[in-house]
Amino acid sequence: MTITPADAAQRDAAIDIVVAAQRSPATACAYLGTEAEGIRAELDDLDTPWQETLRVAVDPSGRVVGAVLHDVDPEDTMRSWIHGPWTLDDRTWSEHAVPLVRAALEQLPPGVERHELSAAPAHTGMARLAADLGWHATGVSIAYRATTATAQRWPAAAPDARVATPADLDALTSLHDEAFPGTYASARQLLADEARATLVLERDGEVAGYASGEIQADGAGYLDFLAIAPGHRGTGLAPGMLSAISRELLRRSGQGTVDLVVDEVNAPAVALYEGFGYVRDAELLGYRSWPQPQPQRAG
Ligand SMILES: CC(C)(COP(=O)(O)OP(=O)(O)OC[C@H]1O[C@@H](n2cnc3c(N)ncnc32)[C@H](O)[C@@H]1OP(=O)(O)O)[C@@H](O)C(=O)NCCC(=O)NCCS
The missing domain is CATH 3.40.630.30 (Gcn5-related N-acetyltransferase (GNAT))
Incomplete structure (x- = not known):
């Protein structure tokens, strides 16, 4: 398994994974919507260009099986928002979710020390991931x-x-x-x-x-x-x-x-x-x- 920045073809493959995962609360991250067009618009609107922060997990056959990206608000440079991770399925989640988040964190500029991600309570994989990372659940919010x-x-x-x-x-x-x-x-x-x-x-x-x-x-x-x-x-x-x-x-x-x-x-x-x-x-x-x-x- 390799985690790398994405070339143009890998970016398209990653977007397909993101759009599919965003459709279900059990696999979506909370920051993006559920419709393909809206997801792209929101990605394009992030403070940090998503094409630069995107990291993809690639399996031995060269197929993109997971993605993650992050955003840092230029006005609040202590803190990062992790978008995703998203993977093809549960099996690839178990293997790639933690390494993907770590790959996102590794690229952050020095001084960004607080990180946050968010998902529906139904996303049990995210709860496991947070526990593996040693992160803390905050309260439940309602949209x-x-x-x-x-x-x-x-x-x-x-x-x-x-x-x-x-x-x-x-x-x-x-x-x-x-x-x-x-x-x-x-x-x-x-x-x-x-x-x-x-x-x-x-x-x-x-x-x-x-x-x-x-x-x-x-x-x-x-x-x-x-x-x-x-x-x-x-x-x-x-x-x-x-x-x-x-x-x-x-x-x-x-x-x-x-x-x-x-x-x-x-x-x-x-x-x-x-x-x-x-x-x-x-x-x-x-x-x-x-x-x-x-x-x-x-x-
Ligand atoms: C939420 C907040 C704006 C409500 O303002 P408020 O001045 O207390 O509310 P109002 O007196 O105008 O009441 C409006 C309605 O709010 C609800 N409400 C207000 N206080 C309430 C209380 N203690 N318990 C339950 N409902 C309450 C009621 O539905 C009320 O309608 P009613 O008068 O028909 O019962 C205020 O509590 C606040 O500023 N809180 C801190 C900031 C905050 O939490 N903002 C919302 C974040 S998402």
């Missing part, structure tokens, strides 16, 4: 999706929700850091990213809530942050904020969808999204190379 049809049932958007500006930086930073400690994007990055929709809601002259999302490469809206300031929670602000950001992302989404991911144990958020008719799309389980409590991601 939700809303569509234009769901939006008919939503309450009105908060009329005073407005686009966040640089003047909101300090308030946004304290809210964001309290609600999503250690997450992948800082409040400053949210504000600087013109492709994002970041909205805030004020009460009594202070920022009482915010929400931020973007459109992904495959055209789906993605709401990754929503929080109400601790002193304003439980006062009914969340639905107006959620309605405002969801409507904005739907409007921008070529697919007419909004996705989000929430920790299963975050009862207020789960109740909020289910009340909005967001539908459970998938369950995700993250595995991390470092032993830290999981920062909340997405919302």
Whole structure:
């Protein structure tokens, strides 16, 4: 068995394996979708060119039997996301999954010390792989999706929700850091990213809530942050904020969808999204190379 960078033919073979594996939660990694076209679009949208990070496992007959790739966010260069691994079948998984991940890790620049991968709880091979690597399972998250049809049932958007500006930086930073400690994007990055929709809601002259999302490469809206300031929670602000950001992302989404991911144990958020008719799309389980409590991601 050999693990190598891929030439053009091996890249095509690897993509076929990825697309086949992504179809089932038992073999998919959670970061990519399930449709061939969307998978390619998301790969092309990674920060690190996937053609460079792709490593393939090749059997003695020269056939590609497995693949893996990674991504490092230029804004958070301590951390890598491992995409895959994917293999042809269970037998090739047992043989190649660990060496593939190790091959991905070996190419990382110095200083990238935290690694993460993610799959559905149904992907038992990934759980075994993580155990073999000595990585830790984080909590289960739920992926939700809303569509234009769901939006008919939503309450009105908060009329005073407005686009966040640089003047909101300090308030946004304290809210964001309290609600999503250690997450992948800082409040400053949210504000600087013109492709994002970041909205805030004020009460009594202070920022009482915010929400931020973007459109992904495959055209789906993605709401990754929503929080109400601790002193304003439980006062009914969340639905107006959620309605405002969801409507904005739907409007921008070529697919007419909004996705989000929430920790299963975050009862207020789960109740909020289910009340909005967001539908459970998938369950995700993250595995991390470092032993830290999981920062909340997405919302
Ligand atoms: C999730 C969050 C935005 C909800 O805001 P909130 O101000 O508490 O919510 P609201 O008072 O506006 O209530 C809106 C709905 O949320 C749900 N909800 C709020 N608090 C709840 C609780 N403690 N338990 C269960 N459901 C709750 C209810 O469905 C409620 O609808 P109802 O009033 O008809 O019962 C807020 O808890 C928060 O900022 N949490 C930290 C950040 C976070 O976890 N964001 C989501 C990440 S995915």
